[in-house]
Amino acid sequence: MNLPTAGPADIARAVELLRRGGLVAFPTETVYGLGADARNPDAVGRIFRVKGRPASHPLIVHLADGSQIEAWAATVSREARLLAEAFWPGPLTLILPRRPDVPDVVTAGQDTVGLRVPAHPVAQALLTAFAGGIAAPSANRFGRLSPTRADHVRADLGDAVDLVLEGGPSRVGIESTIVDVSAGTPLVLRPGHITTRMLSDVLGVHVEVKVLARAPGFDDEAPTGVAQPAVAAAGTGAEAERIPRAPGTLAAHYAPETPLELLDAATLARRLAEAPEVVRYAVVWLGSRAHEAAADERHVVVPLSRDPEAVARDLYATLRRLDAAGVTRILVEEPPPGAEWEAVRDRLRRAAATFRQPPPSTEDA
Numbered sequence: 001m002n003l004p005t006a007g008p009a010d011i012a013r014a015v016e017l018l019r020r021g022g023l024v025a026f027p028t029e030t031v032y033g034l035g036a037d038a039r040n041p042d043a044v045g046r047i048f049r050v051k052g053r054p055a056s057h058p059l060i061v062h063l064a065d066g067s068q069i070e071a072w073a074a075t076v077s078r079e080a081r082l083l084a085e086a087f088w089p090g091p092l093t094l095i096l097p098r099r100p101d102v103p104d105v106v107t108a109g110q111d112t113v114g115l116r117v118p119a120h121p122v123a124q125a126l127l128t129a130f131a132g133g134i135a136a137p138s139a140n141r142f143g144r145l146s147p148t149r150a151d152h153v154r155a156d157l158g159d160a161v162d163l164v165l166e167g168g169p170s171r172v173g174i175e176s177t178i179v180d181v182s183a184g185t186p187l188v189l190r191p192g193h194i195t196t197r198m199l200s201d202v203l204g205v206h207v208e209v210k211v212l213a214r215a216p217g218f219d220d221e222a223p224t225g226v227a228q229p230a231v232a233a234a235g236t237g238a239e240a241e242r243i244p245r246a247p248g249t250l251a252a253h254y255a256p257e258t259p260l261e262l263l264d265a266a267t268l269a270r271r272l273a274e275a276p277e278v279v280r281y282a283v284v285w286l287g288s289r290a291h292e293a294a295a296d297e298r299h300v301v302v303p304l305s306r307d308p309e310a311v312a313r314d315l316y317a318t319l320r321r322l323d324a325a326g327v328t329r330i331l332v333e334e335p336p337p338g339a340e341w342e343a344v345r346d347r348l349r350r351a352a353a354t355f356r357q358p359p360p361s362t363e364d365a
């Protein structure tokens, strides 16, 4: 199906709505965003209400190009400039010291602001016509998977949004890489399509991922008392001090509603072989052993490419589809090690974080 991409009339309407304090969902190359005029605190406040997102989670301000960086950032480090030059427009968010006039509702009262210049032509057209910053989180309800199609946005947010701009399936498919360049050594707060290796190459220093149990970079957190930390515990000392906390929250995740488990290929094969009669799994193989499960028609089997970028592109759409398939659990093969898989591995671990349970018994079905 060839969906029409938003044209000039849609962009003009979107700009009009944004100027009046409206909410416009728009495509980016990573995921769809839920946008409001970043200078209008009431409009930005509506984003939090529509998403059901706690006010303690800052929003990214989207800009048409890097020349507007000084309107939002108080200082721009050498590292920030190098990364902006190398990767903007593109799937990279830079955390910088904020200017005092950036609305508190955007930054959640922190002393930094997240900035990103998206590459998607519809996002570019919108930002250029609007000629200002658009604050936008992913256009999903709090705790759910990010949308990579306009249809996902409509399904999640429906009438709560004033307009959804169509832009086809998102090319990258997972959220932007977030790099804190506000002070000291650059630190990746959320892995993405732009890998630590690519960042390190540009900066000439080794850049590390610092993901915390109470992670910034993730707005979609598990309800209190449910989740286990998805990843290694916080660093210590100065680095940990730099990480803004989201009080009262546990490990963040991007999760389908169906329990999801991440398993190595051998364990996955064994789980399939030992599955009680009444249990139906959705099985996501990252290319390796799909044939082993294909024989059993009870399960939904999805073989994915060995190419991490292709897997990222379809990841959320696939999980949404499997979520709707009425299976007991989604079992996913653990991605291989290495920088090129870091973003997919990170999202899958977060999706799995809520569901540290033993294999299902017959009662589970």
Ligand code: TXA
Pocket (backbone or CB within 6 Å): 028, 030, 031, 032, 033, 034, 057, 058, 059, 060, 093, 095, 096, 107, 110, 112, 113, 114, 116, 118, 136, 137, 138, 139, 174, 175, 176, 177, 178, 189, 215, 216, 217, 218, 219, 220, 244
């Ligand atoms: O690809 C993306 O980044 C998408 C598209 C729409 O641009 N946006 C996105 O926004 O994923 P969101 O809000 O779902 O996730 C961005 C995360 C927030 O949860 C927040 O933790 C982090 O970025 N963030 C924003 N400003 C920050 C700041 N000043 N310091 C630390 N983290 C920040």
Ligand code: MG
Pocket (backbone or CB within 6 Å): 137, 138, 146, 219, 220
């Ligand atoms: Mg989000």
